[in-house]
Amino acid sequence: MPGITREEVAHLARLARLELKPEELEHFAGQLDDIIGAVARVSEVADQDVPPTSHPLPLTNVMRPDEVRPSLTPEQALSGAPAQEQQRFKVPQILGEE
Amino acid sequence: MTTTTDLVSYEDALASYDPVMGLEVHVELGTKTKMFCGCSTALGADPNTQTCPVCLGMPGALPVVNATGVESAIRIGLALNCEIAEWCRFARKNYFYPDMPKNFQTSQYDEPIAFDGYLDVQLEDGETFRVQIERAHMEEDTGKSLHVGGATGRIHGASHSLLDYNRAGIPLIEIVTKPIEGAGERAPEVARAYVRELRELIRALGVSEARMEMGQMRCDVNLSLRPHGTEKFGTRSETKNVNSLRSVERAARFEIQRHAAVLSSGGTIVQETRHFHEDTGSTTSGRVKEEAEDYRYFPEPDLVPVAPSREWVEEIRSALPELPLVRRNRLREEWGISGNDMQSILNAGALDPIVATIDAGADAASARKWWMGELARSANESGKALDELAITPVQVARVAELVTKGELNDKLARQVILGVLAGEGTPDEVVDKRGLKVVSDEGALTAAVDEAIAGNPGVADKIRGGKVAAAGALVGAVMKATRGQADAARVKELILEKLGVTEG
Numbered sequence: 001m002p003g004i005t006r007e008e009v010a011h012l013a014r015l016a017r018l019e020l021k022p023e024e025l026e027h028f029a030g031q032l033d034d035i036i037g038a039v040a041r042v043s044e045v046a047d048q049d050v051p052p053t054s055h056p057l058p059l060t061n062v063m064r065p066d067e068v069r070p071s072l073t074p075e076q077a078l079s080g081a082p083a084q085e086q087q088r089f090k091v092p093q094i095l096g097e098e
Numbered sequence: 099m100t101t102t103t104d105l106v107s108y109e110d111a112l113a114s115y116d117p118v119m120g121l122e123v124h125v126e127l128g129t130k131t132k133m134f135c136g137c138s139t140a141l142g143a144d145p146n147t148q149t150c151p152v153c154l155g156m157p158g159a160l161p162v163v164n165a166t167g168v169e170s171a172i173r174i175g176l177a178l179n180c181e182i183a184e185w186c187r188f189a190r191k192n193y194f195y196p197d198m199p200k201n202f203q204t205s206q207y208d209e210p211i212a213f214d215g216y217l218d219v220q221l222e223d224g225e226t227f228r229v230q231i232e233r234a235h236m237e238e239d240t241g242k243s244l245h246v247g248g249a250t251g252r253i254h255g256a257s258h259s260l261l262d263y264n265r266a267g268i269p270l271i272e273i274v275t276k277p278i279e280g281a282g283e284r285a286p287e288v289a290r291a292y293v294r295e296l297r298e299l300i301r302a303l304g305v306s307e308a309r310m311e312m313g314q315m316r317c318d319v320n321l322s323l324r325p326h327g328t329e330k331f332g333t334r335s336e337t338k339n340v341n342s343l344r345s346v347e348r349a350a351r352f353e354i355q356r357h358a359a360v361l362s363s364g365g366t367i368v369q370e371t372r373h374f375h376e377d378t379g380s381t382t383s384g385r386v387k388e389e390a391e392d393y394r395y396f397p398e399p400d401l402v403p404v405a406p407s408r409e410w411v412e413e414i415r416s417a418l419p420e421l422p423l424v425r426r427n428r429l430r431e432e433w434g435i436s437g438n439d440m441q442s443i444l445n446a447g448a449l450d451p452i453v454a455t456i457d458a459g460a461d462a463a464s465a466r467k468w469w470m471g472e473l474a475r476s477a478n479e480s481g482k483a484l485d486e487l488a489i490t491p492v493q494v495a496r497v498a499e500l501v502t503k504g505e506l507n508d509k510l511a512r513q514v515i516l517g518v519l520a521g522e523g524t525p526d527e528v529v530d531k532r533g534l535k536v537v538s539d540e541g542a543l544t545a546a547v548d549e550a551i552a553g554n555p556g557v558a559d560k561i562r563g564g565k566v567a568a569a570g571a572l573v574g575a576v577m578k579a580t581r582g583q584a585d586a587a588r589v590k591e592l593i594l595e596k597l598g599v600t601e602g
Contacts, residue, residue, distance in 0.1 A: 015392055017194055054187050054397040060405040066129050066166035069136025074146040077154060077263070087145045088244065088260035091196040 003033035103380060104359040108283075108351060111323070111358030117285040118331050119278040119350060120320035121229075123296055125271045126239060126313070127170050128306045132267035133238045134161030134204060134401075141312075145262035153267035155200030160400055163188075167269040168211070168404055169414060170305040171236045174271055175212025176415050177299055178231045185405045186211050188236070188398040196261055197240035205272075207395040210235035211404065217299070218423055219291040221284065224437040229292050230276040241266040271305075277331065285321075286350035293317050293346050298422035310341050317346050321353040323361060332357070333367040337381050340374045348379040356381070429453070433462045446474050447484050454491035455498070464498035465491075472515050489518045496525045509582050510534045536585050543576070543584060547592045550575040561597050569593050 009029045013020045020028065071077075074087050083090035132139060135152035151159035175182050189207035215231035242265050247257030273296065281288040297315060300308040308315040322334035335357070340349045357367055371384035420428075426449070430440045443449050448469040455465035469484060473494070477484050497514055500506040506514060506529070517528030529535065550572045551558045560568040569590055576589045594600065 012394075015192075015394065052397075055399065055402050057402065059402040060185070062162060062402045063165035063168060064136070064162045066131050066164050067136060068131050068138045069150070071137045071148050071150050072154075074144065077146045077149045085246075085260055086244075088262050089146070089196070089199075091259050091261060093256055094196065094243070094245075094259050 004029055004036055103356055103382075104363070105352075105355040106359045106362060108355055111354050112283045114325065114362060115323035115332075115354075115358050116279075116282065116326050116328075117350075117354050118322050118324065118334075119275075119281070119285055119289055120334070121275045121278070121289060121292060121346075122318040122320070123273045123293060124239075124316045124318075125174070125273065125296075125300055125306050125308060126315070127167055127269040127271060128304075128314075129164055129166045129170065129269055131164055133164050133167050133236065133269035134267055137264075137267065139268050143264055146264065148264040149266070153199075154263060155198075161204065163401060163404065164269060167236060168406070170269070170303075171211050171234065171271050172406060172411060172414050173303050173305055173418065174273070174300065175215065175234050176411070177303055177418060177421060178212065178215040178217055178234060178273070180212035180215030180231060180234060182406060182411050183209060183211050183213070183404075184408075185209075185403055187403045188401045189395045190398050191237075192394045195240075196259065197243055197266070199241070199261075199263060199266065203237060203240070204398055204401070205237035205395075206235035211406075217292065217295055219288065219295040220423065220426075221287055221291050222441060224441075227281065227284075227288050227291070229278055229288070232274045232276045234271055234273045237270050237272055239265050239268040239270050285354065286347040289319060289350045290343050290347040294343050295422065297343075302419050302422050302425070304419075310343070313341065316341055319346060319349045319353065321350055321357065322367070323354065323357045332361070333369050335367060335370060335372050335381075337372045337374050338384065342376075345374060345376060345379075349374045349381060352380055433466070435466075439466075443470065446470060446477075448474065451484050451491050451494075455494045458492045458495035460495040460498040461502075464501065465494065468494050468498065468511075468515065472512050476516075476519055487519060488521060489515065493518055493525050500525065500529070504585060505529075505536055506534065507536055507582075507585055510536065534583065536583055543580075543589065543592060546576045546579045546584070547572075547589065547596060549579065551593070551596060558597060561593070561599055564599065566594070566599060 006025050006029045009025050009032060010020070013025070013028075078084045078087070078089065081089045127133075129139060131137060132153055135150050137148045137150050137153055140148070152161050172182055186206060186209035188204050189209075190202040191205045191207070192202045194201055210233040212234040213232065215234075217229050217231060218226050219229055220226055241261050241263040244260040244262070245256035246260060247255065275292070278285070278288060278292075293315075297308045297310070300306050300315070306314055310316070317340045319337045319340055320334045321337070322332035324330060324332045335353055337349045337353060340346050353372075360367055368383075372381040373384050374381050426440060426444070429449075430437065443452065443466070446469075448466075451473075452462075452465045452469050455469065456462055473484060473487060473489070477487055480487075494515075497506070497511050497518075500514070501508065501511050513532060513534055514525050514528045517523070517532055518525055522528045522531060554572060554575060557568050557571050561572070572593050573586055573589050576593075577584055577586060
């Protein structure tokens with residue numbers, strides 16, 4: 001299995017909006033390669049007959065009835081917002097950010 | 099934006115190329131609460147009054163699935179002839195955009211709850227086209243952005259944006275077709291008919307009102323062209339948020355013409371999202387589509403799998419209502435009308451009012467006559483939908499009953515309907531207030547007939563001489579004298595009787 005390349009780490013960093021220095025790209029490429037290698041070894045053992053685990057608890061169908069519960073007040077909802085206006089979360093210009 | 103787009107004529111485009119479409123429809127469910135938390139979904143609330151730690155994406159908040167949301171998804175899947183997954187999971191679709199405070203949308207990726215179905219749609223001429231369904235999956239809606247500083251709330255030129263997360267987390271079902279091939283020049287019509295049929299279906303299932311003008315149902319039109327005789331699909335464009343039936347058809351048509359212009363001049367189509375403009379019927383370039391893997395989907399760790407038991411699925415299946423196409427065909431036969439007549443009824447939004455009027459005791463022909471006649475006209479004039487008019491099917495049925503009993507003629511009935519629409523009360527109240535009763539008092543009628551004959555001796559002579567058609571003038575005189583409140587057929591009988599002629 002070929003490992004993760006430096007270019008792939010740079011791409012992931014961009015998707016995750018992380019600004020990485022060249023030496024950090026090198027560093028994380030090595031680390032991620034180790035992690036992926038470890039996961040790949042698990043995949044070798046787990047065949048088609050082993051169902052994928054998405055949760056440590058063997059539960060399915062945890063649902064709630066369609067009943068309205070109290071919401072936060074707008075003051076509470078906005079209390080952590082760095083900026084607000086007209087009872088809304090204020091965010092910088094959306095397009096042209098890249 | 100004033101950029102012009104090169105187009106070739108629709109006919110020329112179809113002469114060289116074969117369109118392939120994929121339609122993605124998002125339906126906002128009509129549940130009381132959001133998909134993963136108990137916040138209300140009621141419309142029209144003040145901004146950010148229907149949010150909680152879950153739908154705001156606060157650290158540590160845990161989502162729990164709305165049982166009605168899952169049931170609605172299964173209902174939709176079954177009505178679309180899909181298989182229902184025995185086991186499926188939610189997935190995180192990661193992206194950074196302020197409309198989702200979590201920085202991901204909880205959706206389904208490779209394990210949709212419903213898959214491999216179809217929907218039969220009827221085109222205007224009655225031909226049926228089968229659209230194959232790839233999948234229907236559960237996800238959540240995003241918040242609403244308000245762009246400030248640009249022209250008329252547009253994103254371009256905005257200095258900043260304001261977010262209201264009341265809508266974030268409202269359950270959505272995304273229904274995706276398989277590539278629609280073989281529709282040829284009728285592709286735009288198929289697209290429209292499909293979305294319309296889907297809307298009827300969603301409404302019949304009672305899972306959403308599916309009002310496109312309110313964003314409860316939104317359509318993305320994927321379209322590509324390939325030269326005739328080739329199998330391989332061309333590069334597609336994805337026109338987002340096309341929000342009326344007419345726009346779906348126009349967007350598909352425009353993209354066919356645009357793609358053909360690009361391809362026939364030797365260019366290549368860029369895989370991108372495009373925006374549809376209602377005013378011009380055109381599309382403009384949006385962002386270049388991110389590849390699916392850029393969303394870095396992975397199974398949602400905060401939710402456990404959904405594994406609908408077969409018993410539950412069969413219970414839901416057995417409770418499905420009669421589906422719209424089946425119902426329409428049954429009613430068409432019961433009423434003895436043509437496919438075109440039924441299409442007009444559908445286009446006018448008159449099907450449900452007519453059925454309700456028949457249920458309230460009217461015969462089918464009268465119910466159709468009033469809803470497609472006087473009421474359709476009135477709705478048109480006031481720019482309202484039929485079901486928004488200030489008259490109920492029960493009231494229309496009462497008017498029809500008064501006509502059947504001979505207490506009203508059509509002309510008076512029309513006045514009664516106008517009275518009800520004007521808020522003058524029930525049909526019976528309008529009859530009383532406006533004094534609208536057919537004059538059935540034979541004495542009064544006979545007197546009016548005698549008067550009309552005496553006042554028009556020339557006409558009377560013609561009738562005596564066998565020109566029965568001339569009786570119309572005398573009927574008119576009697577109707578005028580009785581202010582339209584006589585039964586015209588009876589008046590004619592009386593005139594002919596008096597003048598000693600028989601009709602023939």
